[in-house]
Amino acid sequence: MFRRNSTEPETTPTHDKVGGKGRPTPSRKEAEAAARARAKVPRTRKEQAAAQRGARGDTSRRMREAMKTGDDRYLPARDRGPVRRFIRDFVDARFSFIELMVPLLIVSMILGYNGSTVQLGNTLLFTTLLVIIVDIVMLRFRLRRELARRFPGETPKGATLYAAMRSLQMKFLRLPKPQVKIGEKLPETYR
Known part of the structure; x- marks a missing residue:
């Protein structure tokens, strides 16, 4: 038999678990104390x-x-479900004139304060409002068509109002935050 020299140190391989939890397992006493603290009913x-x-x-x-x-x-309940997610993505993926509404309204206000350009300011204001109304109507028809194609068994109740309210908000203020960029192709399935 081979005898090991007593001066050589013994080497034992150490195996660190990759992706471990990063902390030691608590003892039974610690685990029970933590469970009791969680189960403690306020008096x-x-x-x-x-x-x-x-x-x-x-x-x-x-x-x-x-x-x-x-x-x-x-x-929140109003934003849950695959249909609502699709509506959010559909609105966020398209460019709408509503995003230009605030700058155009500011310009029309400035033009309205100047005496000689009041008519121009009013024309710009009413043109902006007309374009926004046309944009929302077009959004409604396109959205209804896409909902009927993608979700044939679902009723589109409340979809138009949900889409219109989302499209009336500026893109950086929308909640839930937009998950798609303008012009991005939407996935076929949302289930």
């Missing part, structure tokens, strides 16, 4: 109010994150 009104405030804060934080990322689980 006073003050403790109950604090627990409710914490739960509301957590829920609102999740909703804010969902509004940024488009996560369907935590969105």
Whole structure:
């Protein structure tokens, strides 16, 4: 048999788990204490109010994150579902004249204050409003056609109002945040 020299240090291979949790497993005592702390029911009104405030804060934080990322689980009920997601993407992927509305309204206000250009300012204002109305009507017809093609069994109740309200907002102010760019091709399935 081969005898190892006592002066040589023993080397044992260490295996670090790739993608591990990054912390040691808690002992049974620690895990039970944490479970008891989570299960502890608030006894006073003050403790109950604090627990409710914490739960509301957590829920609102999740909703804010969902509004940024488009996560369907935590969105408000009015924004949930594949049909609403398609409507949001449909509105966000098209250029609308409504995005030019605020600058044009500012120009018409400036022209309206000057005595000699009041007529020009009013003409610009009414032309802007007319173009926006035509844009919303065209949006309605195109959206209805796409909804009938992509979601044949669904009723488009409330779809026009939802799309119009979203299109009336400036793109950077829309919530949930736009997930597509202008002109981007939309996926065929949203289920």
